[in-house]
Amino acid sequence: MEPMTEQQVRRSFVNCSKGEAGAATLPRDLADLPWDELEVLGWRDPKAPLRGYLVVQREHGPVGIALRAAESRMSARRSVMCLLCRSTHPGDAVSLFTARRAGAAGRNGDTVGTYVCADLGCATRARTEIPPWLRDRDPVEVGEERVAELRGRVAEFVDAVLR
Numbered sequence: 001m002e003p004m005t006e007q008q009v010r011r012s013f014v015n016c017s018k019g020e021a022g023a024a025t026l027p028r029d030l031a032d033l034p035w036d037e038l039e040v041l042g043w044r045d046p047k048a049p050l051r052g053y054l055v056v057q058r059e060h061g062p063v064g065i066a067l068r069a070a071e072s073r074m075s076a077r078r079s080v081m082c083l084l085c086r087s088t089h090p091g092d093a094v095s096l097f098t099a100r101r102a103g104a105a106g107r108n109g110d111t112v113g114t115y116v117c118a119d120l121g122c123a124t125r126a127r128t129e130i131p132p133w134l135r136d137r138d139p140v141e142v143g144e145e146r147v148a149e150l151r152g153r154v155a156e157f158v159d160a161v162l163r
């Protein structure tokens with residue numbers, strides 16, 4: 001991604017009010033983030049525990065999605081896969097996140113949901129956490145494939161919010 005300023009991040013949100021976008025707690029160190037290694041910027045709001053955010057670069061500029069995590073957690077004894085980066089975790093490290101759809105659909109209460117790493121740290125994980133069944137392959141190549149797949153899945157999710 002291209003580096004973004006606080007104002008650009010706040011302006012990118014497509015599925016929440018200006019007030020909500022203004023109240024979001026952004027990552028503290030925006031200027032120091034490894035932007036070239038981020039297919040998607042994802043974080044949880046430290047001041048609003050169920051809130052999270054994903055921001056991606058699209059053809060016409062950045063698009064930010066405000067998310068809400070389900071209050072109930074899955075059991076840590078279950079193994080659950082993040083549907084964006086396909087990393088597998090104990091169930092309590094994956095959350096069901098819902099996003100209000102953009103525009104009139106969202107105002108009418110329409111949402112889309114998916115299971116994602118609870119910390120929304122998929123971009124880093126796609127590069128660094130190679131699943132055991134891929135470990136006999138070239139790690140750089142596998143990392144690139146995982147990143148490309150992550151980009152595709154995030155794009156589908158963003159499309160569903162914007163549709």
Ligand SMILES: [Zn+2]
Binds near residue numbers: 087117125
């Ligand atoms: Zn993930």
